[in-house]
Amino acid sequence: MTTEAATATRPAIDLARVRAWLPKYGVYVAIGVLVLYNVLFTPNFLTWSNLRIQLIQVAPIVIVALGMALVIGTEGIDLSVGSVMALAAALIPLYLGYGVVAAILVSLVAGVVVGLVNGTLVARVGLQPIVATLALFVGGRGLALVISDGQLKDVRNDDLIYLGSGDFLGIPMLVWIAALLVLVVAFVVRRTVFGRRLLAIGGNRPATELAGVPVKRVLITVYVLCSVLASIAGLLAVARIQSSDASAVGLLIELSAITAVVVGGTPLTGGKVRVLGTVAGALLMQLVVATMIKHNLQPSTTEMVQAVIILIAVYVARERKSR
């Protein structure tokens, strides 16, 4: 909206400024437009129950996308997040007998282990991230299926059910957790030594190495964080649907997460992480789907619209060939 106002007052558009502005704030404008459209044309859009459903659905994507944003910030990618979710989900019913805390800890440890493997392959062995994480993308879910005997298991535990479906101050716990993690990750990126080093590595790895930064350690930590976030998403998924199904949990979520990150304005070339943009990216894609469904459009149409949005996001964020 503001772009149009700006161009109207100044006939000669400052193209360079628009181009710098779009990848940063385009996603917020798009959300604004979509919300406005829905408020005007979609019946029952502005009801609490509708917003609630949207937020609950988007929460796991946001959590996974946070980790993905960190990895992409180092010029990497993590395809294994969906499998990590499945692993975490498969472990929950196995260890629930020792108490809910133990079960959660075990599934988080699974995340740490996967992250260590991914990080070691990328940082020490020197594999390309897409190949390194492809291994556990394939193998991780297989392992999850082995652990769970390939069966759907009911999970009945009051604490878990509270995590998945309970409310706190009228807002779903899931949303609280996602919001908290957003704040934590934003804080880590902005205020910690680790966050700054991560950005420098994504910006120029050889230079960062020469500056005496322990690049390998930072990279491994990034992959561990990403996997741990994915395992949190996995155990929350179990808590919400009150069952563990390793063949379905987190299926294709890596694509939703990458989409959220890219649409949110984080460049795939690394060196930059937009945490709030990533949240907005996830929200935007969720809104698009919801809008389409409410207006009775085919899922196939929805997918094509999503594709167009991704293309636009990548197009506006592409490297400028200056100099």
Next chain:
Amino acid sequence: MALLEVVDVSKVFPGVRALDDVSFTLQPGEVHALVGENGAGKSTLIKVLTGVYQPDGGQLRYRDEPARFDSPMDAQRAGISTIYQEVNLIPLMSVAHNLFLGREPRTAYGLLDEKRMFREAHEILLRYGVTTDVRRQLGTLALGAQQMVALARAVMIDAKVVIMDEPTSSLEPREVETLFGVIRDLHSQGIGIIYVSHRLDELYQICDAVTILRDGKVVHTGKLADLERLRLVSLMLGRDMSAVRHEGFTGFGGDHGGAEDAAPVLKVTDLNSRRKLHDISFAVRPGEVVGLGGLLGAGRSETIKAIGGAYPVDGGEIAVDGKALNRPTTVQAVKAGIAVQPEDRKAEGIVAGLSVRENIALAILPRMSKLGLVSDRKIDEVVRTYMTRLRIKASSPDQRVGDLSGGNQQKVLLARLLATQPKVLLLDEPTRGIDVGAKAEVQGLIDELAAEGLGVVLVSSDAEELVEGSDRVVVLRDGAVVGELRGDAVTTEALLETIAAAAVEAKEVGNDD
């Protein structure tokens, strides 16, 4: 009849005149050396000859006719083949397939005639001293053999001109001999060869003529036999030796007078790295600037990087303040007080996408933080100090470093190094690609830092800068120390002489005379 003529060719890139009215002639059967330091315009010229770039002015004449190559394919079809430093063949395919790629022999039915291909490949490669099974994957061969395959391929496509870009840089001495045999063979077939190399011994062994480029201009062209080594080097590196020497041409002052008897702050002993560095030893005392001299590829940058932990080392010792480091990693090197300013500022120095502040603070984040949390207040203090001291011109500490001028980028990089409070500063071409004003400032800064007691190692391709900036100069050739200039012997003339001296005549200059 000239085979290939370059007539007044110019090529302009934004901000740079890469080739400025360049002319030279290649005769049939001539081996023509093309020499010059980094940025002299050699690669641009080769790219113009092979159709990668179009000249902005002047023209090419090929076999006495005006020629125009729109693409590398075009040039190749006309008979101009190029062999690059890195072999550009397909490592996973067999030797024979690589050799015949795109021109495979076929059977009567249009199928690949592998039998004939393998037989012919074997015969052809024998002439190049490659006796291996031609069915082997190319990638499993030694680099030298791969280069021979590339050469055979280049000559096979009816080449009239073969351009060789540093063909011997990855070859063993024995392989170099084979290559020279092949070159002599091509020579007798009337094929013209443009030979790019920095190894003077090789040039004098194999080349008939030479063209020297500097700053995009031809500074000399003619028979190589008529040109002394010393003169060749001085033409490449410095201003003309007979030209007036401007005292104080650089921003350097006089001697720094590092105390002769002080314990060295950096001591390098018998540093070795596979094929690139051989038993390099030298020491730097506090307050002393030690220059590393030599031509491109002599091992100067490798030495500096090896000391900084960024280049693999096979053996030898590096000691800072008497404490030995055993094959340090970059992390350990920085901790020990070694600061490296790499030659390629954009690729290994600055992080262009981050701000001036983040770039300066990059190496000292742990000191600027508590429990992993960064204190921006502390960082701002440090950043302000160095921005003032180095006179870094940026709109604010938040400006992207990529948007600054080259000189200011370099200063940001130096600020990052100084912020680590190093004991030794290793500078690789600190004034390359920055404007005159910034150059003098950087040179003045080096003086100042030495005066404060820092040990400095300086690498520069600018002979004057090296001589005026250094108290001593250690000269390298082919990865080994070949001489050292001390005291009054630190002159441009002595430097050029030492560089030019043939390997057998290597000697230490400047002890008594």
